[in-house]
Amino acid sequence: MTSSNTPSSAAAQALHKLSSELPDACERLDYVKRMTDQAANKVLGLVEDAQEDAEAVRRQGSELSESLQRLAAAPDLSVERARAMMRLCAAYAASAAGFADRVKGLQTEIMMAQDFQDLSGQVINKVLGMLRPAEEPLQQLLAEHDQLHHVAPEAEQLAGVQTPDKALQQDDVDALLAEMGF
Template identity: 60%
Template sequence: MTTVESSAAVPSEALRQLSAELPDTCERLGYVRKMTEQAANKVLDLVDTGRDAAEQVRRQGADLSEMLSRHATAPELTLERARSMLKLCAAYAATAAAFAEREKHIHAEIMQAQDFQDLSGQVINKVVRMLNQAEGPLNELLAQLPAPDKATEAEALAGVQTPDKALQQDDVDDLMASLGF
């Protein structure tokens, strides 16, 4: 076995191994993308829910505060009116406590929605390691390939140059119409 053949065996074996790992790696990255999307959507939904509930509690608090201020400065404050205001305060306090409890659960769910991060970090690290391992053998393989012929490359990029082989405007218009444009 010559030196060129023996050095070609190393990159080809490494490339074969990397090629076998690529489908699993792509699947893992797809999983990370899916989990990231699901977590982001869940967090956004939870934040929207919490924001709506916070606005409701804020509005109730502002209304209660305005009503208490108005009645506190009234010349006559009957015992019945004072009890009625205390009942409203108690109801608002219960609403605020329930809101705080819901928010506590929402924040816990937001934290749980982020639990994929550890797993996705592990998957991304594995993909980065695999790509780093692929870089050397790919560079070695590319170094063993003959350099591209500049004249051949230029000809390949030139495309159709003769008027009889070029598309006519009518052909282009027909193609665009068939595609719905």
């Protein structure tokens, strides 16, 4: 008695469309996951590199500071010792400038590693576009099924993200679809 205009027919069509699009949606979400993992690993590696460079510059700065303090306290400061300290200061300044250049480059690479965000957002929007049209027909189909089988509706059904202990099991979903002729 169902015509092509009845809710169950529309729900069935939506479910068929959804079932044909699910593999593509899963593949897209796997792609987003891989992109996110790659970006996170790249950023973590870049930060570790920057931390090693920062530690080297910190250590050199501490050593130079101690040497300058000793030299300033020495009663017999010769021109040659002062020149040697000036060379150490110049070397440290060059090292610090090189560190700043490397950090600037690392910051650029970190920003570039975040380019996945735009792409992952696009992919997620596409997957949501696949899933949203099936939500209402699926709820209607389930409501019709519940009415036909005198099942009391549960407030937790289709309540969004589920914890593993409250989520429907695959066997439950398969049995429900089998009862509905899918």
